[in-house]
Amino acid sequence: DAKTTQPNSMESNEEEPVHLPCNHSTISGTDYIHWYRQLPSQGPEYVIHGLTSNVNNRMASLAIAEDRKSSTLILHRATLRDAAVYYCILLDSGGSNYKLTFGKGTLLTVNP
Amino acid sequence: NAGVMQNPRHLVRRRGQEARLRCSPMKGHSHVYWYRQLPEEGLKFMVYLQKENIIDESGMPKERFSAEFPKEGPSILRIQQVVRGDSAAYFCASSIGTGGTGELFFGEGSRLTVL
Numbered sequence: 001d002a003k004t005t006q007p008n009s010m011e012s013n014e015e016e017p018v019h020l021p022c023n024h025s026t027i028s029g030t031d032y033i034h035w036y037r038q039l040p041s042q043g044p045e046y047v048i049h050g051l052t053s054n055v056n057n058r059m060a061s062l063a064i065a066e067d068r069k070s071s072t073l074i075l076h077r078a079t080l081r082d083a084a085v086y087y088c089i090l091l092d093s094g095g096s097n098y099k100l101t102f103g104k105g106t107l108l109t110v111n112p
Numbered sequence: 113n114a115g116v117m118q119n120p121r122h123l124v125r126r127r128g129q130e131a132r133l134r135c136s137p138m139k140g141h142s143h144v145y146w147y148r149q150l151p152e153e154g155l156k157f158m159v160y161l162q163k164e165n166i167i168d169e170s171g172m173p174k175e176r177f178s179a180e181f182p183k184e185g186p187s188i189l190r191i192q193q194v195v196r197g198d199s200a201a202y203f204c205a206s207s208i209g210t211g212g213t214g215e216l217f218f219g220e221g222s223r224l225t226v227l
Contacts, residue, residue: 041221043205098157098205
């Protein structure tokens with residue numbers, strides 16, 4: 001599976017936008033970019049996913065670089081509830097898409 | 113509108129005892145997955161089951177661990193003769209299918225502590 005690289009931690013202030021980067025320079029043409037997050041003492045929660053085009057949903061936006069070697073998860077207005085570990089995961093659409101490979105992710109701290 | 117339900121949320125066992133963790137998938141989901149999160153590590157895939165079938169157990173330790181998803185009732189992850197290294201959070205997830213890019217829905221986890 002292709003690897004992803006994320007910063008260990010990031011900090012934000014409440015109600016400000018947050019941009020969480022992810023590098024995936026070895027991504028293949030059939031890999032989807034998925035984001036999950038894990039709040040303290042809870043299970044992971046799906047956030048968003050995309051292939052080539054930027055994506056928006058009620059939780060966040062996903063901006064994908066033109067060469068697909070990197071992507072950015074955007075939280076438009078961070079709240080205290082957004083404090084979590086965010087995982088960027090590549091999934092081959094033709095493979096075992098249930099075998100999520102969770103790295104260390106980015107620990108997001110949101111200051112009031 | 114219940115999500116994935118796991119119980120118990122916390123379980124304490126002494127070395128050598130058995131641990132049984134239960135998971136009820138979301139309504140309408142027939143695919144169940146178990147993941148384990150060791151302290152200070154990321155989640156790792158253990159096993160994928162459908163009703164009465166183990167589809168992929170490539171992440172399961174070869175000994176002492178087993179999983180089932182019977183025709184009726186929840187999926188069960190069973191750990192026999194637990195050791196301290198089994199202390200971890202065990203997460204169950206479910207999905208409608210595995211095709212394409214469907215998301216997995218995770219439960220809140222069962223935290224096993226082995227004394």
